[in-house]
Amino acid sequence: MLNYLISNTMNRRIEKGIKEVDAATAYEKIKNGAILMDVREWEEIDQVAFGVANTLVMPISEFGARLDEIPRDVEVIVGCRSGSRSYQVTWFLTEQNYSNVINLKNGIISWAQSGLPVKVREAAK
Template identity: 45%
Template sequence: METTTLKEICPTTTFKKLESGALLVDVRREKEVSDVTYDVPDYVSIPLSQLEDRMDEIPRDREVIMACRSGSRSLRATLFLMNHGYENVYNLKGGLLKWVQKGFPAKGNVQGLLNAAACDCSKPDCC
């Protein structure tokens, strides 16, 4: 039996793949997405808690990039999809935080995201 290797990619590679038709799947909670999100054309929001029920919305015939705030939840989502037979799935290493720090397009309260990350707090709504 062949094993599939986890593929993690940086924001620059993610952007290039999105330009070539990849789909970005954001697994953050709805509240997080409504505050600040990726500003890309091929995008869908499927919170991690709903992934198992909604994975049929994720195509198997194109490249899919899983994303979240920092890359942790999307890593779990990537592994979940790989375990369910997805082959062209990638994790955006560093998530939305790294995406924004590298200057890629985002919309919403970007400064709030960066300020919350700078406070070094482990609670999502602490700052």
């Protein structure tokens, strides 16, 4: 699944009208009922996580087996570390006729830089 996503996304990036939002817009959408789907791996999320309640954690390594968990009736903002994996997932879902998916541009990096809420694991003392 991952190889399929990577190889095909780059070829079709220009062809598809993938929706994208910046961090501030994503945060407003989430406050108004959208879901944030974090596709980073568990180890990354354990280090720093998006600090919002409406989060569906679905690492890209588990993505293929969990497609049925992605709602079609609410807006889903797909996020990762820098926006690359989330773009791939957004593209794939768009190809699967999900009309409600939006990529979070520049991922949790821009989210944190914008001062939006994050949960950071405390260092061992």
